[in-house]
Amino acid sequence: MTEPDPTEPDPTVSHRPAAHAAPRRRQLFWKICVPVVCVVTGLLLATTRAVSEGNELRRGDTTRLSDLVRSAQADADDAAGVRDGLAAQLAALQDEAAGSDSDVAGALEQSRALEAAAGLSAVTGPGVRVILTDAPRDSDGKFPAGASPDDLVVHQQDVQSVLNALWAGGAVAVGMQDQRIVNTSAPRCIGNTLLLHGRTYSPPYQMTAIGDPARIEAALAAEPGVRTFKQYAVRYGLGYTQEASDTFTVPAYTGQLRTKFAN
Numbered sequence: 001m002t003e004p005d006p007t008e009p010d011p012t013v014s015h016r017p018a019a020h021a022a023p024r025r026r027q028l029f030w031k032i033c034v035p036v037v038c039v040v041t042g043l044l045l046a047t048t049r050a051v052s053e054g055n056e057l058r059r060g061d062t063t064r065l066s067d068l069v070r071s072a073q074a075d076a077d078d079a080a081g082v083r084d085g086l087a088a089q090l091a092a093l094q095d096e097a098a099g100s101d102s103d104v105a106g107a108l109e110q111s112r113a114l115e116a117a118a119g120l121s122a123v124t125g126p127g128v129r130v131i132l133t134d135a136p137r138d139s140d141g142k143f144p145a146g147a148s149p150d151d152l153v154v155h156q157q158d159v160q161s162v163l164n165a166l167w168a169g170g171a172v173a174v175g176m177q178d179q180r181i182v183n184t185s186a187p188r189c190i191g192n193t194l195l196l197h198g199r200t201y202s203p204p205y206q207m208t209a210i211g212d213p214a215r216i217e218a219a220l221a222a223e224p225g226v227r228t229f230k231q232y233a234v235r236y237g238l239g240y241t242q243e244a245s246d247t248f249t250v251p252a253y254t255g256q257l258r259t260k261f262a263n
Helices: 021-052 065-098 102-113 156-168 213-222 224-236
Strands: 123-133 173-176 179-181 188-190 193-196 199-201 205-210 239-250
Touching: 065 102, 065 199, 123 156, 123 213, 156 173, 156 188, 156 205, 156 213, 156 224, 173 239, 205 239, 213 224, 213 239, 224 239
Parallel strands: none
Antiparallel strands: 123 205, 123 239, 173 179, 173 205, 188 193, 193 199
16 A cells, blocks of 8 residues: 655645635624724714814804904904094193193194194095995896906006096095095005905995195096096996095094004
8 A cells, every 4th residue: 555645735635725714804804993993983073072162163153254354343443442532632631731831832833733744634625536336236136248257346456546646636635435545555455345544445435635626637537547447437337436526525644653664
């Protein structure tokens, strides 16, 4: 009888992997993954609760940017009211001191003589008023055909063109909305709102100049930017109103007097 060769495989023994090996590996995989997933989920839930401090993260009443702007504007108006009150108290104390001190009286007289040139006093007289406004929608709530959104709103260059023309026309005082324009004023359009001296305004934008009406109107007619805006007003319905009068009033400047930065 021939002895079996130990190097040859035994035909009676199966060398294929056991049929139950794959299910065992899958069971091991799930035994490891399920606890890991549960731990990670628990950590995420705990982190979310800690960040939200128990509040709903996706609330329907989330503060909008416009609400933040209105809130900031209200705070600025409150601060301006306090400032005006303190300024009135200071003026009263100065007048009281001037009554008994000639040096104080002389200093006040000199400073008040400069108020008109600095724009610190209201000015009334003949002049011209210009009002710019965005294009309205039609009866169907649509804008004019063929117009892009930029064609239908007042831009900063439009405001600047009018202001430049008013000064070029020899205006002695210029106001915009309810404020005085001085050498440090920088009206800026941000979206569909105007920022002037820390306050925001929506159209229409009103600019008033005190001076010779005929000369100011001639300067407006000659300003290229104003002519371009008038063309868009005819084509797309932008608002342009120009009015001359014997009596306009431009308010005094009430903003910051000191220059913090200069170029």
